[in-house]
Amino acid sequence: MGLALIAALLAGPAHALPEGTYGLQLENDVVSEKDRHYTHGTRLHWVSRTAEQAPAWLRGPLEWLWFPSDFKTSRFGLALGQNIYTPEDKEAVAVVEDDRPYAGWLYVGASIHQEDLGGPGGVDTLTSFELDLGVVGPAALGEETQRVFHSLGSTRDPNGWDNQLDNEPAVVAFVERKWRTPAQRLGPLEFDTVPRIGGALGNVYTYAGAGLNVRLGQGLDVDYGVPLIRPGLNGDEAIKPDTDLAWYAFVGADGRYVVQNIFLDGNTFSSSHSVRKRPVVGDLATGAAVVWRDVRLTGAVVWRTKEFYKQRDTDVFGALTLAFGW
Secondary structure (H helix, E strand, O other): OOOHHHHHHEEEEEEEEEEEEEEEEEEHHHHHOOOOOOEEEEEEEEEOHHHHHHOOOHHHHHHHHHOOOOOOOOOEEEEEEEEEEEEEOOOOOOHHHHHHHEEEEEEEEEEEEEEEEEHHHHHEEEEEEEEEEEEEEEEEEHHHHHHHHHHHHOOOOOOOHHHOOOOOOEEEEEEEEEEEEEEEEEEEEEEEEEEEEEEEHHHHHHHHEEEEEEEEEOOHHHHHHHHOOOOOOOOOOOOOOOOOOEEEEEEEEEEEEEEEEEHHOOOOOOOOOOEEEEEEEEEEEEEEEEEEEOOEEEEEEEOOOOOOOOOOOOOEEEEEEEEEEO
């Protein structure tokens, strides 16, 4: 439904899908066999081939918000997403004081991306700015979504959703820059690195961070790494057009200094359950991507360090993306 809405918005009278990359991202903690903390994420996205494909009434405000003001876009994106968070003890009806709050986050996002190829030393650069607007709280439908997924399996429904964060408008802006080093030949294979820096500002997240991806495969210029739902080691949602075959395996690490995380700090404008967060959080990820005839399938496993002081164990979740270029 989300992609259909995006397509209808952009297609105009011709009722034809605009060119670009369409994708579905899913993240879930099922790989850890423990339903806890960051338990599920869904994101539908579209990224254009050129900025001219985006409607001016959306592209203009994004370019105005971006600093410096002479930023010229090469691609434009739209997204619809939902994240769900729960404590580890889901049998408890009352608030679990030493564990994170129940929370859902529903948002729409718009983004601009500038790619500069062949810079000094042959390094390619991708700079991205994304603005997400949405809601945290019961209106984000986190409880309803989790109950639907649990009805498909044998997992019991959590009992504590009455204690979730209150409804609150959710605004966050993300800025990232990635550098893709020239691919080095290792026999029939290619090897490259993709360092990145980035940050976020808003009542959902405020943080600064940096990371590095190391990739081995063929056709590495197809993207800048596997896309993951923020925060974390996000790659590139777009696929290089007219790609017949590309693939790679990767390992990546990311660290960030967190000033604000509403899913741990609690509501901004009302009293709610909260926990004492750890300011430094790191991710380690590994996985693979395959692109065949403009269809990309990626899979990854992410290990995340403890995010709050009374957290008993680190978290693990899996990430899958299916995307196609049009």
